[in-house]
Amino acid sequence: MNKQFRHDASSKQFKLLQAGFKLILIALLFTFTACGGKTDNSPAESRLIIVGFDGMDPNLAQQWMDEGVLPNFSKLANMGGFHPLATSNPPQSPVAWSSFATGDSPGKHGIYDFLRRDAETYSPDFSISKTIPPENILNLFGLNLPLDEGQIINRRQGSPFWTDVEAQGARSTVIRVPVSYPPDPIHRMMAGMGVPDLLGTQGTYTLYTTRPVAAAGSSSTRVVRMRPNRSGHISTTLEGPIDPLREEPKPLSTPLLLDPAGKGAKIQLGDKSFELAVGEWSEWVRVEFDVLGPISVTGIVRVNLVAGYPRPQLYVSPINIDPEAPVVPISSPPEYAAELASRIGLFHTIGMPEETWSLNENHISDKAWLEMLKTNLDEREAMFFDAMDKNDSELLVGVFVQTDRVSHMFYRGIDELHPLYPETDELARGAIRWIYIEADRILGKVMEKMADNDQLIVLSDHGFAPFRWSVNVNRWLVDKGYLVLNSGKQESNIAFSDVDWSKSTAYALGLNGLYINRKGREAQGIVEDPEARVIKARLSKELPQWVFGDDQQSVIRQLFDGDVIYAGNANGDAPDLVIGYEPGFRASWQTTLGAAPKESIEANAKKWSGDHCITPEAVPGVLFTSFKPEQPISQIAQIAAYAREHVKRAKSE
Ligand SMILES: [Zn+2]
Structure with a gap:
């Protein structure tokens, strides 16, 4: 069977229900259990345990280890080692976790950003999963009924190491790793980032x-x-x-x-x-x-x-898919979600459970938001330790994303130069330190439950930097003549609504991507190949010269050539250039969605005050190991090879 689960769905956000509806209507004719992995529940003799704390920063970790408030991280560092871990380019969670899973560069796994652009419409699209609508819709008495099954697919290509080690006879348990939806058919998996809410959105x-x-x-x-x-x-x-x-x-x-x-x-x-x-x-x-x-x-x-x-x-909150009656499979085997709920109670199922926007819009308080996040953390902890206590997998991987979310929303509490810093109270100033201490507590529990011949790797996908200035790259492109607006227009709304494509050569969309309006690729492309190279070279020279403010701060450190760093261009989604911002700067929310507002740089007065979508060398992640690896692991994509090799060796012993 295809490794992607096939089932009903349709493309527009609200139509996820059709999947659920039809699933129910056909009385669960699909037996997803057929996709599930082995049913061998015998104890694992030795395990490779990998725990991710999304967005954990090496400098902050070092600082609080030095202060003695992260005793378990210090202990682990002494057992094996601790060093910064080079991240993916760009350093975004879906990109980095996909490199973690497959051991491949984005050019091979095809995830380049949270957002991809639809070359037909120039509009932003979620890059992690896509839904293919049922092709035949029966219109009967005014009712629309899907006739054939649609499909939900994970856009990540390549083979994750947890699938590969199963092919070698080992068992894998994977808990909430980002970009794991739909779930892979392995021994046990609970899908992570990518799982939608009941409306089919990423969280409404x-x-x-x-x-x-x-x-x-x-x-x-x-x-x-x-x-x-x-x-x-x-x-x-x-x-x-x-x-x-x-x-x-x-x-x-x-x-x-x-x-x-x-x-x-x-x-x-x-x-x-x-x-x-x-x-x-x-x-x-x-x-x-x-x-x-x-x-x-x-x-x-x-x-x-x-x-x-x-x-x-x-x-x-967003209407989470009910783990006891999921309308689409969110776990492997599919009944695992309900079994887990029967042991640990109801839990969040949506891939990105912290609605950061509600805090950004001041729709809920710092305190209420942190309480919600703490519940999510407790639920993930229960999921992870339920799996660890089962002890029936040679490979156990779990990711906690709460470290990343708190860092995004509360960097204003540690960055004295952020516009909101003066307004922050004690709660906001201590929030990131608190979540690191929580991570340390969880790590302590993992280490306590480890057997002598288990190995432990703790990592993060990237670190963190301040986010003080929002950069409207499309404004810059308009001012320099790369992006041309319709006559009479001074700015453009999202999805380039007011752009004249017949005169435009380059545009920015997503958190780091820059695209050339190429003939034959973009629907209204005008740039031929030789000219594209010239435009790329010009942009690579001009953008890093952009300076801002009285003190002439550099905005962008470096531009990366997509043809060089994304050889292979899986999915065909690779940007032509990747923008490596200086710390303090980041693409504006407007830029990510393809808008060109009036100002080129604006102060970021939002609570979303820390970020990592900048030049990768400035935001490495962390790597802690309980052992000294024979080959140094310096890059996130090297962990997959270590895991494959380790499990193979353990099997042959
Ligand atoms: Zn993040």
Whole structure:
């Protein structure tokens, strides 16, 4: 069977339900268990255990090890070693974790950025997974029903080492490694970054409010205005996936009721009724969306009462796929998610569980956001140790992403030059140190549970740098004549809505990518090959000369040639040039989506205040080992080869 699970889906974000719907409708005719790995549950004699702490920075780790607050990291460093680990180019999590998994460069695994550009439309697209819609839609009595199965595929190419070691007779357990959706058919896997919410998006939360809220700056936010009656009662709905049985797109929904209560508010959602104090989180609440007769789809949410009566405000998390009744497989074997939930309780399933945007938009407080993150961390910890205690895999890999998320959102607490630094309180100033201490606590538990002949590797995919300035690269390209706007336009909205492609030669999209508007490749390309080389050379010279501010700070350290660093160009998505920003600078959110606003550089006054999508040499990750490897491991892509070799040798002994 194809290593990618085949099942129903369709391309637009809300249509994920069709997958669930049809899965239910055909009474689970697909037996995904056939894809699962071995059922041998005998104890592993020796294990290679790999633990990832996304975004852990070598300088911060060293600083806090020196202060003595990371005793387990210090202990591990003394056992084997500790040094910076060179990251991928660009140093973005999906790119680096794909190199980790396959041992390949991006030119071979085909993941170059969080975002790829659709050369047909010049619009941004999620680069990690894609859904291919069912081709035949039966339109019957006004209802759209998918006839054949669509497909969800992981765009990463190449073979991950956990699959390769299974071919050598070993067993692999992989817990929440980024870019592992759909799950690989191995002994045991819980998919990580890439798993969507029930709407098919990467995380859409809902803010219910009685107050005016500035228009949401992101499509990941839904703002719903509520109107209490005289007694304060509010009756509204939580919208779910699109109803697959209607021609006109209309979401399924479930009632949401709110009333004043002693503690703060009484909330009724689904079949659960509970009270919350202001700032308090609910447990996971199961929500059900009725499709037809007995057919329904369930998801799980957590609710936070952001503000109380008389002007209540309520935050509802993205609707996570229900691990006990997943509409698409999120684990391998598929029943593993439900089994795990029966042991550790309901848990987040979405690939990127921390809705950083809700904090960026000040829709929830620092404290509430950190509490949510702590719950996610606890759930991952429970998943990881459930697998470690089972002790039935020669290879165990788990990744904790919370170190990265806290660093993104709370760098303003350690960077005195960030615009928000003066406003940060004690909680914000201590947040990154706190999450490193949490990582140390988890590491301590891993080391305690290790057997004598187990080996341990702890790594991060990249480090961190301040993010003080947002760089509008497309503005620069407009000012220099590379990108030409439609006549009369001074700026362009996202997806290059106001760009005249018949006169444009280069454009920026994603966090680091720069593309030439090539004839025969881009839908409206004009640049022939020889000229493309000239334009690339000019950009590589001019962009690093860009200086900013009174002190003439350099904005960009280096440009990398895609033809050189991405030989092979798997997926055909490789950018022509990769921008290596200086620390302190990063592509603006506008740039990532293909907009060209008025200013070329703007102060970053958002809480998302630390980043790593800059020149790779400035943000290496960390590597700790419990042993001294024969061949030094200096680059993240070298771990796969070590794992393959180690397991092979262990098998032959
Ligand atoms: Zn990150």
